[in-house]
Amino acid sequence: MLVSRRSSAALLLAIVSLTACKAKPAPTPVPVAPPVAVAPKFNKDSADAAEAKKLAAAAAAKAAADAAANAAAIAKAKATLGQIVYFDYDKDEIRDDQKATIEAKLPILEANPTMRIRVAGHTDNRGSDEYNLTLGQKRAAAVKRYLAARGIADARVETVSFGEERPAAQGENDDAWGKNRRAEFEILSGGDTMKAPK
Amino acid sequence: MTPSAPYPKRRRHSARAICAAGAGIRAAVFLAGSLLCSTQLTAQNDSTSGVRIGLTYTPGTRPGVFVAPVAGAWSDSVRAILGRDLDNGDRVTAILAQGGEPLSGALNYAAYAKLGANAVVQASVTPSGSLHVALHDVVAKNVSNVGDFPLPAQPLSAEWRLAVHGVADEVERWVTGTRGIAQSRVVFAREQGGGLWIVDSDGANARPMGVPTGLSPAWHPSGRYIAFCDMTNEGTKIALRDVVTGRTQRVSSRPGSNISPAFSPDGSTLAFSAGEDGMDIFAVNPFNGEPAHRVTISRGVQDALPSFSPDGRRIAFTSNRLGHPEVYIVDADGTNVELLTSTGFGDQLYRSNPDWSPDGRRVAFQSQINGVFQVMTINVRDHSVQALTSEGRNEDPSWAPDGRHIVFTSTRSGPKQLWVLDTETYRTRQLTRLGLARQGAWSPRLDNAK
Numbered sequence: 001m002l003v004s005r006r007s008s009a010a011l012l013l014a015i016v017s018l019t020a021c022k023a024k025p026a027p028t029p030v031p032v033a034p035p036v037a038v039a040p041k042f043n044k045d046s047a048d049a050a051e052a053k054k055l056a057a058a059a060a061a062k063a064a065a066d067a068a069a070n071a072a073a074i075a076k077a078k079a080t081l082g083q084i085v086y087f088d089y090d091k092d093e094i095r096d097d098q099k100a101t102i103e104a105k106l107p108i109l110e111a112n113p114t115m116r117i118r119v120a121g122h123t124d125n126r127g128s129d130e131y132n133l134t135l136g137q138k139r140a141a142a143v144k145r146y147l148a149a150r151g152i153a154d155a156r157v158e159t160v161s162f163g164e165e166r167p168a169a170q171g172e173n174d175d176a177w178g179k180n181r182r183a184e185f186e187i188l189s190g191g192d193t194m195k196a197p198k
Numbered sequence: 199m200t201p202s203a204p205y206p207k208r209r210r211h212s213a214r215a216i217c218a219a220g221a222g223i224r225a226a227v228f229l230a231g232s233l234l235c236s237t238q239l240t241a242q243n244d245s246t247s248g249v250r251i252g253l254t255y256t257p258g259t260r261p262g263v264f265v266a267p268v269a270g271a272w273s274d275s276v277r278a279i280l281g282r283d284l285d286n287g288d289r290v291t292a293i294l295a296q297g298g299e300p301l302s303g304a305l306n307y308a309a310y311a312k313l314g315a316n317a318v319v320q321a322s323v324t325p326s327g328s329l330h331v332a333l334h335d336v337v338a339k340n341v342s343n344v345g346d347f348p349l350p351a352q353p354l355s356a357e358w359r360l361a362v363h364g365v366a367d368e369v370e371r372w373v374t375g376t377r378g379i380a381q382s383r384v385v386f387a388r389e390q391g392g393g394l395w396i397v398d399s400d401g402a403n404a405r406p407m408g409v410p411t412g413l414s415p416a417w418h419p420s421g422r423y424i425a426f427c428d429m430t431n432e433g434t435k436i437a438l439r440d441v442v443t444g445r446t447q448r449v450s451s452r453p454g455s456n457i458s459p460a461f462s463p464d465g466s467t468l469a470f471s472a473g474e475d476g477m478d479i480f481a482v483n484p485f486n487g488e489p490a491h492r493v494t495i496s497r498g499v500q501d502a503l504p505s506f507s508p509d510g511r512r513i514a515f516t517s518n519r520l521g522h523p524e525v526y527i528v529d530a531d532g533t534n535v536e537l538l539t540s541t542g543f544g545d546q547l548y549r550s551n552p553d554w555s556p557d558g559r560r561v562a563f564q565s566q567i568n569g570v571f572q573v574m575t576i577n578v579r580d581h582s583v584q585a586l587t588s589e590g591r592n593e594d595p596s597w598a599p600d601g602r603h604i605v606f607t608s609t610r611s612g613p614k615q616l617w618v619l620d621t622e623t624y625r626t627r628q629l630t631r632l633g634l635a636r637q638g639a640w641s642p643r644l645d646n647a648k
Contacts, residue, residue, distance in 0.1 A: 013555070062617065120433075128550040128593060129563065129636065130414055130458050131516055131523055133427075134477050134500035137455040141475035144252045159474055160433025165391075165413070 002070035069139030077108045078187070082116070084168075085143060087181040091129070092138035094146050100144055103187070115190030118158045119143045122184065124177035125164040137163030143183045147171050158188060242431060261373055262313035264293040264336075268299065269300035270323030272353045276362055280319060283380035284398055287640060288603070288620040290373055307339045317342070317373055321365075327351065327366055333372050339401070341518055343372040351484035356403050357399075360644060363399065367643070379600045382641045384425055389634040394426060397616070399640075401629045409439060414637055416459045421644045425449065425459035425468055425484070434619070436470045438484050449484045449521035458503045462510045462530075469493065471502035479504050479515055481530070493532045502592040505554045506530070507578075511595030513539060514561050522547040525563050525576070539563065542583055551594055556602050560584075562604055573606045573623065587617055598640045605629060605638040 083105070085098045094102065109115060119144075121136030140159035148154055169179040187194075224340055265281040267273065273275070278416035284292040293315055301320050310318050311343035318334040324346075327369040332362050333343040347365045350357040370378035371629070382399045393410035413429040413434075421441070428437040428448075436450040436459050450456045454474030461468055468484045471477045482490035494501040494511065510530065521532075525539040526588060529638040539562060548566040555562065560575040571593040573586045587594075590610035598618075608617045616629040616638040629638070 025489075053391060126569070128503075128516070128523070131500070131501055131550045133455055133457045134471065134502050137474065137477060138500060141454070143217075145475065158433075159454055162429065162433075165389075172526065 030040050077196045080104050081108050082185050085183040086119045087139055092142045094142055106150050111197040112190050113196050116156050116188040118188050120184045121161045122179045122182050123164045129164055133161050133163035136163045139183050208332055262292045262293055262314040262315040263290045263317045266320050267298040267300045268321045279362045280366045285379045287370050307336045310336045379598045381644050383606050384640050386635050386638040387413045414458050415639050417641045418461050419465045419642050421642050427457045432563040456509050460504045462506045463508050465603055469504040477502055489525045503551055505552045507554050508556055508558045514554050516550040523550045525552045553596050555597050564593040594637050595638045597639050599643050605640050607636040
């Protein structure tokens with residue numbers, strides 16, 4: 001909306017400069033130019049102006065709608081990219097039911113060939129806390145390997161591990177453990193100029 | 199309880215006869231020319247002539263040491279620290295009477311003998327601030343050892359306490375022939391981003407080190423540096439902190455993870471685990487800027503948590519190369535990998551976190567029993583296993599410099615805390631009371647630490 005208002009204002013300014021004397025709100029009666037006489041002379045311009053204004057407003061509205069749609073698409077893409085992948089206990093293999101979560105990230109990474117991401121592996125707290133750092137690392141690496149097999153260059157994917165140090169859920173039960181055995185995704189670069197996939 | 203074996207700890211000469219006649223724990227000072235009885239003369243004849251000062255001591259019998267009220271400033275603190283340190287050492291029985299006046303004049307040795315004391319520690323803080331200590335031998339009825347120990351200017355400060363711990367360690371050496379370990383500290387990592395903390399060996403002065411991102415701390419053998427795993431949003435790196443200056447430098451930031459550092463006994467090599475898809479043990483000299491070299495070739499599995507043998511030639515580590523975590527040993531050059539924790543664990547499939555004992559004979563580690571970790575040791579030669587814990591979850595073992603005590607993490611009292619266990623008597627004590635304490639690493643003796 002802001003955009004359309006701004007462009008209308010610009011157009012009006014242009015008209016005003018063309019019809020400088022008329023535009024001046026002069027209360028002094030001296031050159032009360034007969035509007036009737038002038039009107040036909042400016043008629044076409046005025047019509048054109050109105051038309052231009054209409055077109056501009058429409059274009060602006062469309063642009064705004066497009067921008068909003070694009071912003072929504074990018075937000076959706078970011079959410080898809082950030083979607084967490086979960087793992088089985090003491091395993092780093094990508095579960096079948098988690099593959100779709102990774103697959104959904106592919107069009108986004110393909111639409112943004114310069115984008116770099118970080119995959120962080122996490123574990124539950126049942127193993128050795130220090131050795132769990134290696135398990136988290138293997139999980140992140142498994143995701144990277146999956147992406148590489150689908151054509152995403154290694155250089156675009158950084159892997160790290162937080163082991164059991166940054167749990168998503170607290171508690172000593174299957175539900176909490178299941179939520180903590182995971183890989184998380186973060187955009188390292190290219191997020192500002194991100195394009196939504198077609 | 200036969201107070202039979204001779205000075206100082208191992209049976210070196212046939213003195214079994216000498217004190218066998220005496221009931222209870224009997225201390226005997228082997229001072230050439232000042233002998234207790236004729237049977238002892240035999241023993242003395244077996245040993246080298248000259249000065250051998252010490253009380254008889256054998257594992258299993260603990261000489262009683264009476265810590266007398268201390269004279270001078272801060273006397274109560276000195277006495278409490280000395281008594282507690284001697285008690286924590288598990289080599290003597292510390293005897294502290296409530297209250298009382300500092301000793302003066304001649305000692306009534308018979309009275310101390312009745313209390314079960316073989317020795318009496320008589321200490322006084324001198325006007326110049328040093329600690330003057332005399333050790334009385336109750337049986338020989340004389341003063342067997344005397345020492346003057348300078349103390350830092352600020353009483354009750356961390357450095358002042360460290361110095362008093364050093365006095366306790368020396369008294370323990372006078373009595374048993376083996377220096378104590380009270381003058382040491384334990385560095386540890388608190389959970390939930392609590393970072394690195396340090397605590398005195400007696401549990402006093404627990405304090406943060408100013409390393410909120412630190413995990414897995416490891417001491418340099420000099421006590422001057424602490425290597426650790428530095429975890430930030432960018433992942434894990436290996437870093438080295440100078441304890442004196444507080445300066446921290448980056449040691450390794452390889453792609454993927456960089457974890458679990460451990461120094462070689464000579465302090466020239468830092469081993470750690472790093473990698474992206476699979477992790478290897480690497481070794482680097484952190485002081486000369488040379489690049490790290492690979493020790494193990496994991497081929498996609500996870501080799502981590504290195505611990506050097508005391509001669510520096512071998513490294514114990516955790517690997518899942520057979521599908522689940524076990525403890526292995528490899529030569530420091532990467533050859534001759536062998537499985538250490540091979541048998542006797544049934545279907546329990548998780549053993550990790552090795553820490554090689556200072557005497558080289560045993561490796562402490564943690565093993566899952568019914569899904570819960572317990573601390574054990576395994577003999578490096580015959581692979582015999584000694585289970586040390588059973589109550590709660592117990593892990594992260596780290597040997598004290600005496601090769602006898604172990605600090606470990608336990609949930610036996612609720613939230614994770616550090617506990618200390620004597621592997622000879624199984625006596626345990628709680629070291630920290632902060633909560634969320636884990637990954638304790640016992641320092642070397644800090645005799646020369648600032």
